[in-house]
Amino acid sequence: MSVLAKAAYFWRSAASGLRHAPFIHFVAVTTIAIAIFSAGLAQATGRMVEALIGSLGGEVQVTVYLSPELDEEGAAVLRERMVALSGGKAYLVPPRAALERLATELGDLGEALAQLPENPLPPSLELEVPPERRTPGALKILAQQLRALPGVTGVDYGEEAVERLSAISKALRYGGWVAFAVVLIATVVIVSATLQLAIYARRGEIEIQKLVGATDRFVKAPFLIEGFLQGLLGAGVALAGLVAFERFAGPGLASLFSFLVGPGGMVPLLEPRIALELLAAGCALGLGGSFIAVGRFLRV
Structure with a gap:
């Protein structure tokens, strides 16, 4: 056959x-x-x-709080070092801009911020991290490196939410x-x-x-x-x-x-x-x- x-x-x-x-x-x-x-x-x-x-994950943003004594030149130098460390982009947020943003987010309650004797918010740098560095382990290492920089008082990236x-x-x-x-x-x-x-x-x-x-x-x-x-x-x-x-x-x-x-x-x-x-x-x-x-x- x-x-x-x-x-x-x-x-x-x-x-x-x-x-x-x-x-x-x-x-x-x-x-x-x-x-x-x-x-x-x-x-x-x-x-x-x-x-x-x-x-x-695209909304993951690292906020780096700076010392109030740091001047604009020092903040610019720190910003360049952070960009080099992360490979992303960093934006300086002055205390006044941070307070105005907080008042906008609070809505009607934001009017109470105008009664404050002084601005309690420190200057900060908002760091946009590349997608490949948005894993919990990579973000934790990056946060440790940023905290070690002079002039940095704190780092927040929503660690619990990311994990x-x-x-x-x-x-x-x-x-x-x-x-x-x-x-x-x-x-x-x-x-x-x-x-x-x-x-x-x-x-x-x-x-x-x-x-x-x-x-x-x-x-x-x-x-x-x-x-x-x-x-x-x-x-x-x-x-x-x-x-x-x-x-x-x-x-x-x-x-x-x-x-x-x-x-x-x-x-x-x-x-x-x-x-x-x-x-x-x-x-x-x-x-x-x-x-x-x-x-x-x-x-x-």
Whole structure:
């Protein structure tokens, strides 16, 4: 039998298997579709969280409080040293400007600041840190270096908030991987179990093939193709579900979370690259389940 004839036979046999046991394969396709749909939602959520963390991280600002005795020339020299240390940008905030900003932020309560006998705020330098140095460890080291400079009385960068934000990001990332592993294992187990039922239903055909001299690979190939088709169908259903979800539920979610991500901050569920990845993942799940099924059932 030629290679093309074998390939045609394998695909016909796989298609016949799907037709003869529709319910069994429906369960497998539905399981894969749920897994891929969940993976697509989780991936979009993770990208949205990363974007949110990036936007919040962009607001990380180091405030360096200077000694009141420091003159403008000394503050300028200190500013240059801070820029060299951090690789970012620094802006001098005089005490009067800092007091006016505080009064604006307090609103109606800011009028009480006008009754103060003198300005209690020291001069300060606001330092914008580059993105690569916004991690908790890098910011802590930078703060220690800045505190060691002469003329610096204090450094504030919201240490607790930065560390908490980083911890949330790590927890979401690790939790996503654990959840993905659990769903992956459960999907492969269910798919392999359903395919074992399909193989059992065709045990008579398999015995005849072995009796006439069919090789191991010849017997297994149609079932592997069945698993591939299951994965392909399941991924297709999942992609259609993601498109429908984004179309009908996306606008409502965008308005609900606009206060966090902004009016245009919602991450699209499907991009061409992500759609191809999910499609490949579905085919891999189907193939993996079928490979396990034929390996456990067909002791050939």
